[in-house]
Structures are given as C-alpha cells and as structure tokens.
Amino acid sequence: MEESRQTSDVSACELADTAQHESTKAQPSDPLRPSLKRPEGVKKVLLHSCCAPCSGEVMEAMLAAGIDYDIFFYNPNIHPVKEYEIRKQENIRFAQQHGIGFIDADYDVDNWFERVRGLENEPERGERCTKCFDMRFERTALYAAEHGYDTITSSLGISRWKDMNQINGCGERAAARYENLKYWTYNWRKHGGSQRMIEISKREAFYQQEYCGCVYSLRDTNRHRRAQGRDRIKIGVKFYGKEDST
Numbered sequence: 001m002e003e004s005r006q007t008s009d010v011s012a013c014e015l016a017d018t019a020q021h022e023s024t025k026a027q028p029s030d031p032l033r034p035s036l037k038r039p040e041g042v043k044k045v046l047l048h049s050c051c052a053p054c055s056g057e058v059m060e061a062m063l064a065a066g067i068d069y070d071i072f073f074y075n076p077n078i079h080p081v082k083e084y085e086i087r088k089q090e091n092i093r094f095a096q097q098h099g100i101g102f103i104d105a106d107y108d109v110d111n112w113f114e115r116v117r118g119l120e121n122e123p124e125r126g127e128r129c130t131k132c133f134d135m136r137f138e139r140t141a142l143y144a145a146e147h148g149y150d151t152i153t154s155s156l157g158i159s160r161w162k163d164m165n166q167i168n169g170c171g172e173r174a175a176a177r178y179e180n181l182k183y184w185t186y187n188w189r190k191h192g193g194s195q196r197m198i199e200i201s202k203r204e205a206f207y208q209q210e211y212c213g214c215v216y217s218l219r220d221t222n223r224h225r226r227a228q229g230r231d232r233i234k235i236g237v238k239f240y241g242k243e244d245s246t
Helices: 018-024 052-064 081-098 109-115 127-146 164-175 193-204 215-227
Strands: 045-048 069-073 102-104 151-154
Touching: 045 052, 045 127, 052 069, 052 081, 052 193, 069 081, 069 127, 081 102, 109 127, 127 151, 127 164, 151 164
Parallel strands: 045 069, 045 151, 069 102
Antiparallel strands: none
C-alpha cells in the first residue's frame, strides 16, 4: 500500500530544543577520521537512524564536520516490541549525550506488514527489503519536507550486510517526491567508517542485535543458527565490548 503524502502523524520527542541544540552539541574529535565534506547547498539534515550501533559513527562524523542535523527514528519493521524499545532507547540515550534532536516516529507495524505482504519468503536484500526501505524513507522525506530540512540520509548503509545501491535508490526516490529535498548518498563505510562504528559501539557498550530487525529476518537467522546447532537468538542480552554476554 503506497503511503499518502498527507501530513505525517508523528509523535515528536525533541530531546533538545532548537536553541539548546545549537549550543550544546558535542564535537567529537578523531584524528583518524577524514574531514567530512558536506554536499553543496546542505543546511539542515534529517538522519534516518535504524539503531545506535549503525548511527554512532554517522552522528559523530557529522558533528565533527559541523553539520546541523536531527535524528528521525522510524522503524516499524523491528520485531518484537522488546527489541524495538531496546534499539530506540539506546539511540535516544546517545542522541541526548551529544545534544542532538530526536524525532520518535510511529511504530505503525500494521502498515509495515501490509507493505510487505506476499514477500514473506524473500531473501535478505530482496524485494521485501526494498519495500521496507521505501516505507521508512517515504516517511522520513515527508517529515523533512514539512519541517524545513533540505537533505535526508540514513545510517542503514554503514552495515556491510546491506546493499548500498538498494538503499540509495530508495532514498533518492523518496526525496524526489519533494522540491528542494535531496538524499545524501554518502558511503559511510569508507575511510575507516565501518571500523569506527565498531569502536564506538564497544566504547558505548551498545546493544548488539543479531539480526536485521524484522520478524522474517529473525525467523531466517534462527533457522540458520539451528541448522548449525546453535541456540536461538535471545533478545536483550548481548552487548558490544562485553565478551561474557551471550
């Protein structure tokens, strides 16, 4: 079902008001991180975040470059609710730590299931993932267009398990619906980004999710684990940098 372009029904949880947002942002300094060059014309970015581990390096890179941005958390694919809340609350904590605005969007899981109906057995990176990314970026673009952002981007692409071309295509389609809105296709994995993502995750002891997020990803990951004689995934027990967590 195509999401309409009507006014978005978003519950905004602004964890730092605009004035404070500008004055209290942390400026992480990493001598090994190349200077991030913002695209021409970019003034305010809305960063779609899927989780703290993936967005940590993206957030700190943009902060170090002096880019004005807020986080948009819209991930109705994440299952179960316990997993969703763990990922969201951790992202909120990290945003607060850096003085970044956080928009907590709807968990409209029924809409998500409607969008991916008939694609339950698609493989990872297949058509179901395209539909999922489309839905999340459409809502991100809608909110951005309604609230004065000129650019959207996402932390999804930093994961080596994701197809960058697939993600960028979905992002660009969503942004193209609105005049004066663009999708930033920067490859956050490059120039040591993937390694810094892991280092930040360990430094912050982020929750280490063991599957992409949706119920079908959980199903398929557990099938693979069982075929290898491993236990099913346990929600909420594994954290980066804590070797004894299982």
